[in-house]
Amino acid sequence: MKCVHISIRNAVVILLCFLTQHSHMLDNEMDVSSTKRDVKNIPAEKIIRSREDKIIPCSSSESTPCTNLNAVCLNCNFTNSCIYGEKVNVTCMVDSYIKCSGDRTFEKTVICQYCYQTERWEHNCELKADCHSILKSKNTYQTNCTVRDDIVCLGERTFNKNVQCNWTRGYRWTTTLALSIGLGGFGADRFYLGHWQEGIGKLFSFGGFGVWTLIDVILISLHYLGPADGSLYI
Template structure:
């Protein structure tokens, strides 16, 4: 009789502290839909419109956006969103590539809210890899000229192994220091992650 309460207490503790199978405590962030300007409109383009031709379109507010509105006879250029000129869309900078790579990287882009276009407003484009992780070329040059003999420029760029070698050799007795000033000036020495200077 005395063992029963102890077993019940143990079972109760297990039920309360063991998570349910298939349950998840992870909260996923839901990004709000852009309903600003023309981004919140769904427009019907003429089926026979020619690429680049200016046409009149009828638009209604997307189902996901509040405050439904209908706009008739809006002027727009006949083209899909992925055919827009570069000035009419923004792309996320690719960060998983090297700036020395000659291949174009796939990244997500979205049309500006003032633009009317056919198809999905968010699309993928191949862009050159020219991302920056925040290293300043000016700061690198100043460090190279002033404290280059101690490897401060290479420490700043994250080039730890060569920076330690430069420190203990006193900048290669001045030769390494002068060479680094020239190589940084022409952009040959870059940050450790291959990113561009700002």
């Protein structure tokens, strides 16, 4: 038998490698167990995994009519003669693992359209607050929109869309108009909206001898003059 001599430095390196690998294995086991625990704690809901691997809850009550299930729980087939915007009868089927009452295959009258062609109130979009509502070159931005669960449509239910910038920092239109009428000659309305340079100009020119003040009152009353950061009034 031959003895292998290992220096203290090599022994420390081997020990550290062993401890690191062992800790990584424990973390993986904890992640798996926590994931299983989270899924088990979902109360009275049947879990469906879509193509994007998203968890979608569907009714698990046998007293719920199959025809009342949301569109995300149905498989509906559109015909080739489907014309955009017209009402069409489609055949919808409910998967066997979803509990409901009545016929599991039925016809449903829907609008022939792709999901990205739905009306604004038929889908929800992720809103952002880093756009500019006033600047015409930056008053729209692209975000993700998802069709409501009760809407039947063709294609992917989540899509990209250019939406109008619509965010606010708390500036009130009534407060701005009151400042413009009462203290507009001192630039109070411009200072309130964040237009500091114009506010200083109005202050030292006494509101442009009244002309600038009158113009700002008209612009604010028409919502043409807004906050300097591009947000909207509330």
